[in-house]
Amino acid sequence: MPKPSVPDADAKPPLPQRVTLSDIAEVAGTSHVTVSLALRNHPKISATTRKKVCAIAKKMGYRPDPMLKALSEYRKQTKAARYQAALVWINLFDTAVYPPRYHTFGDCQxxxxxxxxxxGFSxxxxxxxxxxxTPASLRRMLQARGIMGVIVGPHPKPRTRWRWDISEFSAVRVxxxxxxxxxxxxxxDQAASSALAIxxxxxxxxxxxxxxxxREHNERTDDHFLGGFLGKCMPGLSSGDNPFLVFDEPFNREQWQAWYERFRPDAVIVGGEETGKAIRSFGVRVPEDLSVVIFGDIKSGSFWAYVDQNDHAIGRMSVDVVVGMLNRHETGLPERPCCTLVESRWCAGTSVQKQPASARR
Known part of the structure; x- marks a missing residue:
């Protein structure tokens, strides 16, 4: 008489059968294409159907297959890009070309x-x-052209409220x-940029x-440069030291002299090449008397040491964010706005020199 089989202790239990789009479609009484679109929150599917399909998928324990998703993305990347649609870059300045002072915004664009x-987009x-x-005519123009992805460039005046109905657009601001x-x-990442310079x-x-x-620069960056700077510098300073100067334009010698004589820095980080040039015009020898580092991409040669904020990369990343929103059919104001930060890089220049040991305080 044959011996009864003994279960293998090392045998793995059978994997549960994966729920497919077709399984959900059968329960929902619709096609797998409709299920696919509904799960991606596509506006072509009514809100009622999307809600119904998502509820059924959740109840059935549906989980997207990340490997299939990765394969799909790989196939897309290996194909030559073809123009799918247009995105729009909204320039909120008065002129179509950014002024020289704000050339970095053009780099972003x-x-x-x-x-x-x-x-594959224009x-x-x-x-x-x-x-x-007007905001209304802009909206109608985008609707007429079928443009759903919007990148809103910087505004000339910081801390401005721009009133525009974005309910049907996928939008990001720079x-x-x-x-x-x-x-x-x-x-x-302006706080990290300050830390890098320090x-x-x-x-x-x-x-x-x-x-x-x-003050305009500080407000435009929402105190991020200054906040990052103070977080790094204040712990090592004496009581009463004021290591920063936020000035009202135009920058003048009196503003500079009053702060400089009180704090006596051996190096300063400034918010633009114009400020660095102004300091030199006040009779300060750079770098003999004072090392100077500029925030921002410098186009006029290698004299200035500067922190390049990678504006070109910021523009590229803004497209990635918008295209991701389009793929997920996310429109209107986000429930939880997120911030994507791009790192800076240090660019050496002769406006900074090494301090001799005897001068270090």
Whole structure:
């Protein structure tokens, strides 16, 4: 008589059968295409059907297969990009070309155009003020052209509320100049940029490091540069020391002299090349008397040491965020706005010199 079989102790239990789109479609009484669109929150499917399908999928324990998703994305990337649609870059300045002082915003726009092309989109630059467009006419124009993805560039006036109905668009803003609408943000990691500049200056022996920003620059960055700077510098300072100067434009010698004589820095981080040039015009020898680091991409040669905020990469990242929203059919104001930060890089220049050991305080 044969012996009864003994279960293998090492045998693994059978895997539960994976729930498919067809399984959900059968229960929901619809097609698997409708299920696929509903689970991706596609606007072509009614809200009632989307809610019904999502509830059934949750009850059945449906989970997307990440490997199939990765394979699909790989196949897309290996194909030559073809233009799928257009995205729009909204320039909130008065002119279609950004002023020289704000050339970095143009770098952001160019990065966005480049990345959009790689993903099969064209990028349409629109300057509503220069073109005489109201928020309503801008909205109608985008609707007529079928443009759903929107990148809102920086506003010329910081902490501005821009009133525009974005309920049917996938939108992201670049930088912190807009206080509303509360969209997802792509920006430079400005607190980390301050920390990077401080670290490089300390490596060169500087100990009394100051920061000089215009009020407009400080507000445009929503205090992120200054906050990052104070977080790194204040713990090592004496009581009563004021390591920063936030000035009202135009920057003048009296503002500078009063702060400089009181704090006596051996290095300063400033919010733009114009401020660095102004300090030199006040009779300060750079770098003999004072090392100077600039925030922002410098186009006029290698004299200035600067922290490059990677504006081109910020523009590219803004496209990635918007395209991701389009793929997920996310429109309108996000429930929880997120901020995507891009790191800076240090660019050495002769405006910074190493402090001799005898000068270190």
């Amino acid at each position: 160019e990065g966005a155009r480049e990345r959009a092309a790689e993903l 990028l349409l630059p629109v300057c509503p003020k220069a073109e005489g467009m 930088g912190y100049s807009l206080s509303a609408p509360l969209l997802h943000v792509v920006a430079n 670290r490089k200056l300390r490596e060169l022996g500087h100990r009394r490091i100051g920061m000089v920003l215009s």
